[in-house]
Amino acid sequence: MPIEDTTEFVQKLEAAGELKRVKVQVDSDLEIAEILRRTMYENGPAILFENVKGHTMPVLGNAFGSMKRLQIGLEMDDFTEIGQRIVDMTKMEVPSGFLNKIKKLPELSKMGEIFPKLEKSGPVTEVIEDNPSFGKIPILKTWHKDAGKFITLGLVATKHPETGVRNLGVYRIQIIDDTHALMHWQKHKRGAHHGELSKEKGEKIPAAIIIGGEPATVFSAIAPVPEGLDKYLFAGITRKSGIKTVKCKTQDLEVPANAEIVLEGFVDPSDIRDEGPFGDHTGYYTPVEPYPTFTLTGVMRRQKPIYLTTIVGKPILEDAYIGKVIERSFLPLIRMFHPEVVDFAMPAAGWFQGMAIISIKKRYPGQAKKVMMGLWGTGQLALTKMFIVVDDDINVHDINDVIWAITTRADAARDCTIINNTPTDTLDPASPLVNFGSKLGIDATQKTKEEGFTREIQEKVTVDDATKSLVDSKWSSYGL
Structure with a gap:
């Protein structure tokens, strides 16, 4: 069965020797980030910080910081499977004739199993905050010259204002105060496009910042899926089982029911403020630039949520491993074209x-x-x-x-x-x-x-078969 939530992922990582718990008190202001950076650069384990200063919520970092942890989270060894499933779906023939349709039913029913399913409630609806605030969450400051605290692994949910196709994207989010943040969705990203379409209509765009959930959903938010493909459906393709969703309480959006926290709100494309600097995955501070404001209108969460985060900086850090999975999973799609x-x-x-x-x-x-x-x-x-x-x-x-x-x-x-x-x-x-x-x-x-290459192509140097066979047969006698 696919992993259903962050808690189950933590349990599986710990059972595999891929997670350590830190019980001593740590600070979300710079200290946790430095611990994670050192651990990541040394190819260390995932870390669950259980005693965060000023907070009751534990922090999970470096959860995807190795290929083994991603194999555990996505429950596969060969990540090209993901892209191949999409390729196979595009090649599926529509059956003609009653008997052919009957024969295709098992295959067609499997497709139906990957679609998201709307539920009335879920683990993330266990607590509805009366006074929503970013201040109750152990959001990290990661570099000393950063403009403040940033959410770095929030899955930002929006939907296309015209088609309704849902998107999840991972954009850094700078906290301004208890109910306002800056949404760093870059011009080329799908969330920014949704925002621009809303701005043309003179509207604010509903958005939700999702923390944690199924590893497949986290991966799907990061993955650059083909245009027009619903990210919730892609999550189902990835895990071979549709994710459960619930309605937000204050916005017209569906969000993953198994998330740890959902921060509901809207992005106002006309409320532009200076965002940054921020130490980013290029290894440089991104300078101050204008980005739109996110206003928090509601919070849904589990009774005992885990705050999932990541740290970026000069490679190679955790995002490198997620990028490698993206590279492998999209190879079949590249080959298709x-x-x-x-x-x-x-x-x-x-x-x-x-x-x-x-x-x-x-x-x-x-x-x-x-x-x-x-x-x-x-x-x-x-x-x-x-x-x-x-x-x-x-x-x-x-x-x-x-x-x-x-x-x-x-x-x-x-x-x-x-x-x-x-x-x-x-x-x-x-x-x-x-x-x-x-x-x-x-x-x-x-x-x-x-x-235009008129020279004779030079022959590559290779070992002749006779010499190779001779050395192969005597290799153990060399004592090497």
Whole structure:
């Protein structure tokens, strides 16, 4: 059975030796963040802080900070399963004829099991706060020059004002006072688009900040799913079982019933204030920029909730592992649109939007550039700054192999493509303007005569079979 909530996730992590409890009193102002950073950089366990100064609510951090913990949380070893399920759904044929429809019923019923289910109540409705306040929650300040306390792993629920398609996104949220915060949803994100549509109508947009819940729902909020796909449905696809939802008490929104806390409110696109600075996952402080205000109107929570959080900074931290799962899970979708793609990697040190490496089965001249252009036109990959394309004999997950390909198969003048005046990640500290800069593509595939390579292709150095067999047969005798 899929993991249903944060408490069950904690129990499974602890049983697997992947969680430690800290019982000594700690401060949510800087101290917890520094403990988590040191633990993350040393590949340490998830931590449950049980004694937080000024609060009765425990804090859970680094819960997704290893591939093993993500395998436990999502209950799978091969994360490409997630994307493959979507691909399989798109290929499902509509049966014709009564007998064929009967034969398809088991397959069709399985699809129905992944849809979200609206309930009258759930664990998150156990307590309805009379006086909602951010001050009752142990929200962290993570870096000493941060503008204040930030919610860093809040799943922000909105729905498209016209289509009603629901979205979950993870955007940092700066606390201003007990009932106001700043919503850092970047221009290219779906939540910001919902906000802009509401602003055009002169309306405020209902929003809810969800803390904790099923690991699959947390992952789904972070994942850049295809446009138009309901995030609650994607959570069901991920866990092979539909999530339960409940209605908010003060806003017209559905939220996961198994969440720990739901902070209900609205974002006013016309109430813009300065947000930041904030020490972000690029390893730099994001400077002060204008963002809209979130007003808290209600709080639903469990009787004994756990505050789930994360820490970001210079890679490699917890978000690197979540990014790796996203990379693996979306490989089947990339292959669906670009069948020549063999593998795909987004190195954690490049904070994922900075660089991607793609291997292809090359069949014709210019194919590497064709793949680059296609991926730059695909969803959130439009924000990726650098693409490196290599042949299928290169391991995209071995940076040394990739560097070897670049230095032996790419010519700087011929194989580097620079595209000016393109969208960039808001957090990119190198772009000349916020959200606007350039792309770099490196074609590190072996060039052909059709591509102007007139030299004879040099033969790769490999061990001959006879020598390999000889050494294999005597290996144990060498004492090595």
